[in-house]
Amino acid sequence: MRNIVIGSGPAGRLGSLELGKLGEEVTLIEKKHIAGTCLNEGCMVVCALTDITKFIDANSRFNNYGFIKSQLEISYEKIVAKITETQEKLRHLNQLENESFGNNIIYGEASIEDNGVTVNGESFEYDNLLIATGARPFIPNVKGSEYGLTNKDILKLDDVPEKLNIIGGGIIATEIANIYSTLGSQVNILARSTILKELGETTKKYVLENIIPDVNIHENTNVSEVFKDKVLTDDGEELEGTAFFATGRVPNSEIAEGLVELNDDRTIKVNEMMKTNVENIYAAGDVTGGYQLTPVARMEGITAARNMAGYANKVSYSCIPQTLSLNTEVSFVENEKSECNEDDKATIGIPGIAGPSAFWKILSGDTGYTEVEFDKKNNKINRINSISPSSTSDVAYLSYLMRMDYDLDDYGDFLEIHPSTDSNYKIIKNMWL
Template sequence: MKMVIIGGGPAGRSAAMEAAQLDAEVTLIERKHVGGTCLNEGCMVICGFNDVVKFHKDSKNYQKLGIISQESSIDYSKLVKGIKQTTGKISNILKHETQQTGVEMVMGEATIREGVVEVNGDEYPYDKLLIATGARPFIPPVPGAEHASTYKNVLDWKEIPPKLNIIGSGVIATEFANIFSSLGSEVKILCRNKFLSNIDPEFRDYIAKHLLPGVEIQENVQVQEINPDEASTSQGTVEGKVFLATGMTPNSEIVEGMVEIGPKKEIIVNKQMKTSDPSIYAAGDVVGTVGNTPVARREGIIAARNACDISATMDYSLIPQSITLYYPVSFIDSGEEPSEDEFDVRIRGSAGPGSFWHALDGETGFTKISSDLQTKEITRVSSISPASRTSMPYLAKMMLDGYKASDFDDFIETHPSTDAVYKLLHFLSKY
């Protein structure tokens, strides 16, 4: 079976390696960068910035405590150069890793016609086709929007902007506000509705107060016009560079007219990642489901298995999510409405790896777990701690498999740890 995959990001690469291991003849086509948005413009770029930001914040704290005598300063051009070098190295590793499984990799722009993909004048016939072309920043229909930046060109900036106005209210807006406020920018977040509306209000308030100190958050703001160094809004004019974090638009144009496309330009798929054309599958950000890398990888694997006639189904329940800040903010939600029997327990973060020195000022995060007292089922978990991103996916898996709070009665953690999850579960098991 010949399978052609367009897009070398997490969904496409995972699908290519899975299909190759299932003995398909796989060709993976990538237009620009192996690793996709996550590696080259998104998640890993955020991680690169955040590592330096955390060191910078720590040095300020240690200097304030008298532990070190000098405060660090940031060379933005060298920081950007280092991020590009690192992501480039990882991209080469991913390319080699993919080819080692027997996948043929082709770099270039793809076009599709019935049963054939053409790249650089060469034709690649297929039995099954997977579209994993990702998404791009959504540019709102605001006059002057072309003057604004997005995550795609932040590595092209020559310096840290003195003033930065971030239009958006979600994860991307929050992460970049943290980065550039820590680097010295005067940052405003301009939210059309409510800031971080999809997370627990307690955690939203903690983020605004403790993890984004100095960032001005304005809610219910309508942006009316964008200029090179300012934006006009319903609450007045704000000076400074404008950064758009207003959502994503799927890159589905390549199959327009071939498969069903949704109202937000997402490719419509079922839980087997099949499109309306029986020979075409789609996975990753282009299908507009949950926009994160682990979900894209899983969707790619599900698509590859079904394309190779192995039945598999995508499950979107209990997906752990996070926001990359000084402490990772991680959360799981069962999606069920709180019942009268739901019981919340919470605990403040304690001193340990990553938070020891912040015990002095109380900035150690906290964790909250919700459980149904009748069924003992865990319904929601949210945590702000250095270990939250590590523990959350395992807890999601245990919740998915039907574990109850009582099953954690004899749980033993790895010490030292600042993750309070085990303490709260032990407490809930007594009820």
């Protein structure tokens, strides 16, 4: 069967790979760069810059301890050049990987007409279509918004901004604040309501006081106007510096308008098989809304591909692990389906454990913090907030146990590797079981 995939971000790229593995005929159409926002403008760029800020943070710590004396000279221009060079290598590898399964990749802007897709003046018919066109930064209707930056502009900057006003209070806003604060910017976060609603209060407090202590937080603050070198808030306060919008994302669903049903927020409406209201048209990734995370987009793309190839498959969104890429990672997961009442909840929180990347933080008392909420009645995990160098993998594995609905007694046979910075095993094995 002829399958066309529009968009090569995590959803489209993994969907194409899955179709190719299943022996299906695939044409993958990409407007600009393979691998989408994640590699080219999003999380991979943030992670690359955060690797550098972790090094700066460690260097500062060791200098303060007195056993290393070094003065760093940071070239933002060269950092950008090396990120770009790495992106080019990864794009090449991603293309080779897709082509190794016989998939045809075409670069150009696609349009959907009748029962075909047109790109670069050439039309292609399809039996199944997967729309994985992603999303773009949302720019609020604020006077002067054209002066504001977004994640698309990170690699276009000539140097680190002297002063930066980040508009937004979520994960992206916090990650950007951490990067540029560590690189030397004076940073303000301007949150319309409160910052980091995704985290528990104790975890949030730790992040603000120990990981981004130099960032000025302005909660319940609206921006009324943006200028080239300052922003004006609703209460008349002027804050000098460049504006950076981290105010959410909007779907690139224009290609599907009038073709399939859209939700009220203009995301493409799909069922648990990633199928639209049109029998042979599927959608996956950020264009469908929901969790705008690379692993979720991959999962959705693979689910769509299997259904396109005739293998019935459904997607599940329970216990999705998430993280903030900061100088110390902050990861969290919650069982949204838990019916545990307040009387049956128990929470244990402890400081982080000394181990890889945490030993030298003991002297300053910022090894991290982990908090686990339990369902006492059913002996399950309800929620985890974990701040540690290993939290991204720790919480990912624990989210699997939560998703599979394991009883916590099954965790008793878990054998950790020493040394470890994972406080979860200590809480679960030594304090709970």
